[in-house]
Structures are given as C-alpha cells and as structure tokens.
Amino acid sequence: MTKNSTIEQDAARGEPRLAAALLRSDPDRDCPLCPRLQGFREEARARHPEWFNAPVPPFGDPDGRLLIVGLAPGMQGANRTGRPFTGDYAGDLLYATLLEYGFAKGQYQARPDDGLTLVDCRIGNAVRCVPPQNKPLPAEINICRQFLVATIETMPRLRAIVALGRIAHESTLKALGLRAAAAPFAHGAIHQGGVAKLYDSYHCSRYNTNTRVLTTDMFRSVFAKVRADLG
Numbered sequence: 342m343t344k345n346s347t348i349e350q351d352a353a354r355g356e357p358r359l360a361a362a363l364l365r366s367d368p369d370r371d372c373p374l375c376p377r378l379q380g381f382r383e384e385a386r387a388r389h390p391e392w393f394n395a396p397v398p399p400f401g402d403p404d405g406r407l408l409i410v411g412l413a414p415g416m417q418g419a420n421r422t423g424r425p426f427t428g429d430y431a432g433d434l435l436y437a438t439l440l441e442y443g444f445a446k447g448q449y450q451a452r453p454d455d456g457l458t459l460v461d462c463r464i465g466n467a468v469r470c471v472p473p474q475n476k477p478l479p480a481e482i483n484i485c486r487q488f489l490v491a492t493i494e495t496m497p498r499l500r501a502i503v504a505l506g507r508i509a510h511e512s513t514l515k516a517l518g519l520r521a522a523a524a525p526f527a528h529g530a531i532h533q534g535g536v537a538k539l540y541d542s543y544h545c546s547r548y549n550t551n552t553r554v555l556t557t558d559m560f561r562s563v564f565a566k567v568r569a570d571l572g
C-alpha cells in the first residue's frame with residue numbers, strides 16, 4: 342500500500358487529524374526549510390546521483406510501541422541508502438541490538454532491500470537531512486521538529502522512546518511538550534514523557550564506541566530495560 346492510499350483511507354475513515362499528520366510527516370524530497378542543508382544535499386546529488394540524497398523518512402511500524410530517535414542521516418549511511426541507520430557503523434550496532442531484543446527480524450545486510458523488518462518498533466531522526474560533519478544547527482533541529490512531532494503523533498500505541506544522544510533527547514522532549522530542565526540527558530536515564538517513557542542512550546556512533554564512551558553492553562542495557570518494560 343502506498344503512503345498516499347493510506348492517507349486517503351484515513352480520510353475516508355473520518356480521521357482528518359491522522360491524515361494531516363501523515364501528510365506533514367513526510368517533507369518534500371526537495372524540502373527548502375533549511376537552506377544550508379538543502380545546498381549540502383544538492384552538492385551530494387551532483388557528486389553521487391545514484392544515492393538517496395533526500396530527507397530520510399522513518400522506518401518501521403507506526404503501530405509499534407517503541408520509537409528510536411537518532412540525530413540525523415549519515416552521509417554514507419541513511420543519506421546514501423534512504424533507510425535510517427542503514428549502511429554505516431551506527432546501523433551495525435543498532436540493528437544487531439534490535440535483533441537481539443526482538444525488535445527486528447530477518448538479517449541486517451546494510452542495504453534497504455535486505456528484508457529486515459522491525460517488530461513493534463520504528464526508527465526516525467531528529468533531523469531528516471544529512472548535515473555537514475553530522476552537526477545540524479539549532480535552527481535546523483527546531484524547524485525539522487515538526488516532522489518528529491508528526492512521527493510521534495502517528496504512533497497511537499507509542500509507549501517507549503529511545504533517544505540516541507543529547508540532541509535527539511532534547512528535540513524529543515520539545516516534541517513531547519516537556520522542558521529540558523525537568524529531564525536532563527544521561528546515558529541510562531529514564532524519564533516519563535506523557536504516555537511514553539523516554540530512555541536515554543549515548544549515540545551508537547563509531548566515534549562513541551571507538552572512544553568507549555559507549556560500549557556494546559552499555560547500549561544493550563538500554564534495550565534490555567525497554568524490553569523488560571514493554572514485556
């Protein structure tokens with residue numbers, strides 16, 4: 342089923358709020374809201390026309406109870422392949438962990454047609470377009486939050502959010518309408534965010550694991566807690 346037919350069915354069922362949120366949840370492929378990221382994207386398209394090079398949509402089940410929020414697409418990862426965390430080191434650790442805790446099934450082979458599916462889980466990013474040096478500007482994080490809000494709004498069974506890194510944590514808090522001061526970021530921390538609990542983890546980037554800011558066991562422990570809470 343295409344996204345448009347889903348939207349039409351929602352509207353036909355008399356769910357205009359959901360239909361509107363679905364529409365907002367997908368920025369245009371040429372989204373112009375962040376001029377710096379738009380220019381960076383166009384440069385990448387010129388260099389690698391075969392790559393995805395567009396805002397990366399969430400992956401997984403909108404009816405899932407778990408949402409994972411990353412920072413932004415990596416140049417050679419999601420920006421290249423079009424699926425969050427697919428094709429770079431961060432995806433190796435994330436998908437291995439999701440498979441271990443039953444939030445994914447199949448085999449992760451670092452490409453969007455590998456047949457891997459998420460179970461009770463969806464993955465998105467705080468910022469949908471690849472930023473230079475993996476560093477989005479505050480204004481870019483703020484303007485792209487409307488799409489994170491829409492991602493959250495279109496998950497009616499949402500109970501748990503794992504935020505990967507401080508930026509994802511803070512943008513998710515704002516998306517939930519909560520104050521950052523009330524829920525400071527710390528690896529392993531758990532905050533109540535309305536209907537969903539917010540679980541903090543350091544980002545599973547190669548840099549964080551190489552420097553042992555984040556070990557595999559530290560990362561696994563976050564998902565072990567989520568699994569224990571969701572049952």
Ligand code: SF4
Binds near residue numbers: 372378468469488
């Ligand atoms: S980061 Fe978000 S708001 Fe900015 S251009 Fe990309 S999709 Fe649009």
